[in-house]
Amino acid sequence: MFRSLLALLVLATAGLGLARPSFAVETRIKDIANIQGVRDNMLVGYGLVVGLDGSGDSLRNSPFTKQSLEAMLERLGVNTRDSDMKTKNVAAVMVTAELPPFGRSGSRVDVAVSTLGDAKSLLGGTLLVTPLLGADGEVYAVAQGQVSVSGFKAQGAATSVTKGVPTSGRIPNGAVVEREVTYAFGTEPTLRVALRNPDFTTARRIAQEIANKLKVNGRALDPSTVEIQVPPQYRADIVSFVTQIEQLRVTPDQRARIVIDEASGTIVIGADVRVSTVAIAQGNLTVRITETPQVSQPAPFSGGQTQVVPRTDVQVDEGGNRHVVVMNSGVSLQDLVNGLNGLGLGPRDLISILEAIKAAGALQADIEVM
Structure with a gap:
């Protein structure tokens, strides 16, 4: 039986003003935003993979495979x-792909293949001609080719070994684009930049950088959209104008945030996270109970009976080597990590401590649990 005790003492919650960290780096607009309207399109299709070495669908349990065949x-x-x-x-599969923006007829795209029935592996299989449909029900590409599978499964009479996921694979350049998605790019007098991570401060910085460097009118409409007036000299060469915008550099801003994945014990702490003056004491009470039963065997012809004698060993660890760590107001990410590491904690204990600090009001950050 394992029990964990967490003691938290808050000394003060007065924090210091937060300034922009000195280690903030500039990033190209191209890496944090997209040109509105330039987007991928999802495609999906249903097909058959043939040539499997006895690892396909059993037709009795997969009627859709039999009907398709x-x-x-x-x-x-x-x-x-x-x-x-x-x-x-033979195995029935779903085929998915992403049609890139401005994908031209005759160009090729990668496709992903995944089984639908009880097939054990797609290793060595070949996808037959499969139409790929868009959201409007029209065929935009056709896929076919040898399926590349990274995983495998080997099975014997008593055991089996599986690596990766052998029931899914990819076909590099496995689909040919048959229909283009029409989009009149560059015909509007304005151009909009869409941020991948919406933020008021970042949107305003992008608008200011574009206005200062390119001498054009730009304004932030909302946290995710920046509208730019296309100069007359670039109306006939919109690609050059977009290229100049993408290469401009800004310092993206983000709110202080801690992301926790409790399933894997992963903790990601943002650079702007700050902690008010706080003292943390963490102690573990661990009780280990070990059962080692022994068999008491009587001497021959003694008339006694064989008995199982219980033997129990109980060990208690009170975590007496734990210490109290004091974190001063406005400590940085590195100070926070160093202080928590000084307690000799594992990821699970760190999650409990961070949540306790947040509950006490001493953590100037949002905690998001995945």
Whole structure:
């Protein structure tokens, strides 16, 4: 049995003003924002993978695979409606892809393939011609090719070994674009920049940088959108104008935040996180109970009976080597990490301490639990 005790004493919660960290770096606008309207389009399709070495769907448990196989063979002039097919070399799959912006007819894109039925592996399989549909139901690409699988599964009579996910794979350049997504780029008098992480301060800095460096009118409409007036000299060469905007550098701002993944024990602390003056004491009470039963065997012909004698060992660790750590007001990320590491804590204990500091009002940051 394991029990953890966490003692937290807050000395004061008066914090210092937060200034922009001196280690903030400038980033290209291209890396933190997109040009509005220039976007990918999701495609999806249903198909069959053939050529599997007995690792495909069992047709009895996957009726959709059997129906698809019969329909495909009928289109090729083979009638199998009244036959009892028992092949396990075919698997029904879902095929997904992303059509890049301005993808032209004849260009190729990568596709991902994933099984639908009870297939064990797609290793060695080949995807047959599969139309890929957009959100409007139209066919925009056609996929076919050898499936590349990174995982594998080996099974014997008593045990099996699996690495990765053998029921999904990819086909590099496996789809040919058949239909283009029409978009009249550069015909509007304004251009909009969309931030990937919306923030008022970052949007305003982008608008100011564009106005100062390119001498054009730009303003932040909201935390995620910056509107820019396209100068007359760039109306016929909008690509050059966009290139200049993408290469400008700004310092993105972000709110202080701590992200916690309790499932894996991962903690990510932002650079702007600050802690008011606080003292932390952490102690662990660990009780270990070990059962080692022994068998008491009587002497031959003594008339006694064999008995199981319990033997129990109990160990108690009160964590007496733990210390109290005092963090001064306005400590930085490095100070916070050093102080918590000084307690000799694991990720689970750090999560409990951070949540306790936040509950006490001494943590100037948001905690997001994934």
